[in-house]
């Protein structure tokens with residue numbers, strides 16, 4: 001019987017390990033539960049096997065009991081009621097183990113009740129002297145001490161009263177807001193993006209990781225158009241390019257990168273693309289789209305970057 005239980009346990013552990021192994025083997029993104037029919041069938045079979053095993057174990061155990069009874073039947077013994085106790089005996093029995101409740105409330109055991117009676121009676125009703133438990137008194141005097149300290153700290157000492165605390169919190173919230181707004185300033189969108197040379201280096205890394213497959217290592221263009229000349233399909237100002245990268249041209253095979261890149265990353269890669277302007281990589285794709293003319297200073301290509309390249 002032990003052996004069967006052991007096999008059963010081992011089987012369960014194996015199942016568990018199998019499940020864990022399968023889970024870790026999947027890439028993080030596809031770890032959601034997507035079961036096909038074959039998986040469901042396997043799971044159903046495994047469940048069935050487990051249930052069958054359980055049933056077998058129970059059956060075997062009962063068989064064992066039956067066989068044992070057959071071979072060495074337990075002799076029949078007549079039921080004998082336990083002798084009833086006298087009250088005194090019962091009290092004696094109880095005496096040995098005071099329970100938690102009586103301890104907690106510092107109650108005297110019932111057999112000592114007589115010593116607790118206060119010698120006065122109202123209409124023949126006696127009162128017992130059950131003093132308050134020590135811990136309760138400690139709590140009570142504790143609150144007194146706390147009140148004194150509280151009063152001293154908040155009304156005499158330098159603890160802040162509610163109105164002062166409120167004022168302090170307002171000041172702090174104001175500071176937090178400033179910090180938040182300063183950070184939010186780092187967020188870029190098509191309106192706020194500007195040529196910024198400091199972003200180019202990071203942008204290059206992002207370009208290498210995400211864009212080379214379609215635009216070539218030097219922006220010469222492969223599936224996608226070249227990104228080095230002044231001809232653009234979707235406008236050549238920095239905010240146009242930002243928009244193209246952010247929202248994509250899904251119908252033409254250019255993905256929207258809004259979800260995969262942070263706005264900072266977008267600004268970086270866009271600045272990198274702008275830095276490619278005027279470079280002449282080998283086997284660049286023929287120009288596509290319209291020639292883009294700089295309309296305002298804030299627009300497009302950072303001349304500084306071009307002359308550098």
Ligand code: HEC
Pocket residue numbers: 206207210211212213214215223224225227231232233234235241244245249252253254255257269270273288289
């Ligand atoms: C799956 C291939 C593919 C990938 C990857 C890809 N692009 Fe594109 N991209 C295209 C195609 C195709 C177009 C042309 C869309 C059209 O014809 O309107 C395009 C267009 C563009 C344009 C507009 C060019 C113009 O002339 O207006 C820019 C800018 C651009 N991609 C930047 C990027 C950046 C940045 C990345 C990486 C974050 C990237 N692309 C990744 C395929 C891709």
